Amino acid sequence: MFTFYLAVGSDTSSNDLRLLLTRKPLAFQGIYAEGYNEDRLQKLAKNYGIPIIHTLPSDVTDLIVPLTNTINSPRILRQEDVELLVRRAQDLDQMYHILDSTHDGMIAIDALSRITIINSRAEEMTGLYKKDVIGKPIQDVMPSSKLPRVMATEQIEYNRKQVIGNDRTIITTRVPMYEGDTITGALGVFRDITEIVNMAEEVTNLKSIQTMLEAIIQSSDDAISVVNEKGLGLLINPAYSRLTGLHKDEVIGKPATADISEGESIHMKVLQTKKPIRGARMKVGPSKRDVVVNVAPVIVDDEIKGSVGVVHDVSEMESLTKELEQAKKIIRSIEAKYRFEDIIGSSAEMTMAIEQARVAAKTPATILLRGESGTGKELFAHAIHNESKRKYNKFVRVNCAAISESLLESELFGYEDGAFSGAKRGGRKGLFEEANNGSIFLDEIGELSQTMQAKLLRVLQEKEIVRVGGTKTITLDVRVIAATNVALEDKIEAGEFRADLYYRLNRAPISIPALRDRKEDIHALSQHLLLRLNQDYGRHVYQLTDKAIAKLHSYSWPGNVRELENVLGRAIIHMKLSETVIEDTHLSVFPTIADVDTSKNQVRVDDRTLDEQIQDVEAAIIHETLKQCGGNKTKAAQQLGLSVRNLYYKLEKYK
Numbered sequence: 001m002f003t004f005y006l007a008v009g010s011d012t013s014s015n016d017l018r019l020l021l022t023r024k025p026l027a028f029q030g031i032y033a034e035g036y037n038e039d040r041l042q043k044l045a046k047n048y049g050i051p052i053i054h055t056l057p058s059d060v061t062d063l064i065v066p067l068t069n070t071i072n073s074p075r076i077l078r079q080e081d082v083e084l085l086v087r088r089a090q091d092l093d094q095m096y097h098i099l100d101s102t103h104d105g106m107i108a109i110d111a112l113s114r115i116t117i118i119n120s121r122a123e124e125m126t127g128l129y130k131k132d133v134i135g136k137p138i139q140d141v142m143p144s145s146k147l148p149r150v151m152a153t154e155q156i157e158y159n160r161k162q163v164i165g166n167d168r169t170i171i172t173t174r175v176p177m178y179e180g181d182t183i184t185g186a187l188g189v190f191r192d193i194t195e196i197v198n199m200a201e202e203v204t205n206l207k208s209i210q211t212m213l214e215a216i217i218q219s220s221d222d223a224i225s226v227v228n229e230k231g232l233g234l235l236i237n238p239a240y241s242r243l244t245g246l247h248k249d250e251v252i253g254k255p256a257t258a259d260i261s262e263g264e265s266i267h268m269k270v271l272q273t274k275k276p277i278r279g280a281r282m283k284v285g286p287s288k289r290d291v292v293v294n295v296a297p298v299i300v301d302d303e304i305k306g307s308v309g310v311v312h313d314v315s316e317m318e319s320l321t322k323e324l325e326q327a328k329k330i331i332r333s334i335e336a337k338y339r340f341e342d343i344i345g346s347s348a349e350m351t352m353a354i355e356q357a358r359v360a361a362k363t364p365a366t367i368l369l370r371g372e373s374g375t376g377k378e379l380f381a382h383a384i385h386n387e388s389k390r391k392y393n394k395f396v397r398v399n400c401a402a403i404s405e406s407l408l409e410s411e412l413f414g415y416e417d418g419a420f421s422g423a424k425r426g427g428r429k430g431l432f433e434e435a436n437n438g439s440i441f442l443d444e445i446g447e448l449s450q451t452m453q454a455k456l457l458r459v460l461q462e463k464e465i466v467r468v469g470g471t472k473t474i475t476l477d478v479r480v481i482a483a484t485n486v487a488l489e490d491k492i493e494a495g496e497f498r499a500d501l502y503y504r505l506n507r508a509p510i511s512i513p514a515l516r517d518r519k520e521d522i523h524a525l526s527q528h529l530l531l532r533l534n535q536d537y538g539r540h541v542y543q544l545t546d547k548a549i550a551k552l553h554s555y556s557w558p559g560n561v562r563e564l565e566n567v568l569g570r571a572i573i574h575m576k577l578s579e580t581v582i583e584d585t586h587l588s589v590f591p592t593i594a595d596v597d598t599s600k601n602q603v604r605v606d607d608r609t610l611d612e613q614i615q616d617v618e619a620a621i622i623h624e625t626l627k628q629c630g631g632n633k634t635k636a637a638q639q640l641g642l643s644v645r646n647l648y649y650k651l652e653k654y655k
């Protein structure tokens with residue numbers, strides 16, 4: 001509450017007597033009059049029981065509200081005048097009280113454009129204070145004020161938006177004020193809408209975030225479901241329906257008691273514990289797909305509001321990973337497993353090959369391994385790497401026939417960022433770079449295209465590579481071990497292989513003999529291979545009868561040691577668990593084309609599926625063709641009408 005003080009004074013400019021009212025809580029209270037009839041003043045003071053103040057301190061004067069025009073004749077201060085003043089004072093007190101407690105700012109001016117009212121909110125918003133501005137012309141303190149204009153036009157201005165200061169937005173309504181028909185001033189009422197504007201912006205932002213989130217959720221390939229704090233379905237996305245076969249109407253508003261999994265719902269567990277559950281594996285939907293589920297609680301201000309579940313279908317990924325692993329096996333292996341001790345063979349030819357390889361391993365020379373398919377060229381490559389000073393660095397294997405030319409180039413030499421569409425960002429190292437300081441085994445070198453032959457020759461000569469799409473040369477120290485099962489000389493003759501590359505490769509050739517040319521190794525090899533096969537199949541078959549060995553000797557082994565391994569493997573599979581010695585009868589499963597005699601329209605059938613039996617026949621045909629082609633895969637592929645790549649795929653499939 002304010003206390004009003006009554007004062008009587010004279011206007012400095014006109015020397016007129018003025019009645020004034022001050023709101024300033026003074027240390028004294030009384031009637032102040034200057035140049036006023038002292039007697040009357042004394043009487044007044046006596047009537048009201050208040051003292052007379054002869055000098056007003058300046059800060060009090062500043063706050064004085066002129067009330068002159070509300071008094072009939074200021075020169076004669078009558079009883080009614082004083083009473084009127086007191087009433088006015090009370091009214092004003094009340095009015096200010098009201099004005100100061102409203103949220104709106106208010107500024108009023110009188111007919112001479114002097115500020116008569118400025119409430120607390122207006123003070124706050126304008127940074128002006130009552131004591132500084134009351135009674136002052138508004139143009140002096142607020143030059144931009146539109147109140148004088150309203151007085152001039154006598155037009156009400158509604159809700160005009162205005163930005164004041166740097167960041168305050170206000171809306172103002174300005175009205176002219178009248179006493180009867182005479183305009184006595186103008187009032188401006190204004191409201192700070194900065195917060196509302198900000199809130200509106202926030203709402204708009206929230207709306208766009210919501211729209212964005214919805215778009216993300218709807219388009220996500222991961223299945224998403226959201227439940228409220230009671231575990232009732234709130235939202236699912238199309239991926240969720242695809243995966244689980246459940247539609248919106250079966251989920252929204254329904255309890256998530258046993259949603260997609262059997263047993264208690266993960267949503268319910270999360271709601272109870274308020275803890276996220278990550279990486280739960282389960283099978284869902286009609287086709288029982290493998291999924292990984294992550295569920296997290298939604299907690300707002302410490303209160304659980306629901307839970308969000310993301311279901312990630314991994315079945316496809318798992319099968320892709322398997323395929324990728326298989327593909328990787330075909331293309332490269334980055335570990336040299338074998339040593340010379342693992343190469344079995346005491347025949348003169350084999351001993352010589354091993355000796356040559358041991359010597360060559362110690363030199364930096366490029367080595368060319370020659371021999372039919374399955375003779376152990378890769379085994380030699382491993383052993384050479386492991387015998388060299390490079391053994392602690394990488395051994396990289398590349399089958400040049402198994403990948404297309406364009407892919408082979410980027411596999412071998414790597415590529416730079418953006419070299420082709422689908423290229424990994426930031427580029428990628430090639431196998432040559434990976435094998436730096438180690439060895440690279442280029443299998444089936446005879447299958448390299450002319451372009452790739454030229455590129456390989458450059459690497460061998462310059463010892464540097466350039467990534468696909470790049471310009472920078474990268475110097476490397478890689479030992480090349482090449483292998484071929486075809487006569488490169490014939491290929492040169494046919495114009496399919498560069499002679500200059502051949503001479504580079506053929507500086508240290510090592511010929512690995514075919515198994516048919518070293519049958520004395522068959523027994524030891526079989527025993528060695530049986531060790532591995534027993535491990536693979538969990539069996540204990542370590543011996544062969546003499547008859548069985550004789551049978552193995554009688555065969556020509558076009559597929560060499562690999563074929564021997566397969567034959568022994570098949571024998572083990574067909575043996576009873578109780579049998580531990582391979583008899584010649586177990587070896588009747590040599591895969592030959594004789595199993596299918598189409599000329600007589602007779603086909604041997606058994607109880608396996610059609611697909612399994614067809615695969616057997618296919619394997620037998622491929623085997624036979626390879627045999628007829630002396631192990632030459634290019635020829636065999638041609639004869640079978642397959643691409644070399646496809647033949648490789650099938651050989652890998654049928655082992």
Ligand SMILES: Nc1ncnc2c1ncn2[C@@H]1O[C@H](COP(=O)(O)OP(=O)(O)OP(=O)(O)O)[C@@H](O)[C@H]1O
Pocket residue numbers: 342343344345371372373374375376377378379380443485525528561562565
């Ligand atoms: N002398 C050997 N001692 C032990 N195992 C051998 C021997 N020769 C070959 N093998 C085995 O035979 C299989 C085929 O060998 P490898 O893959 O090295 O032949 P390859 O000549 O590289 O065949 P391809 O030309 O078809 O690639 C492998 O399992 C290998 O371990």
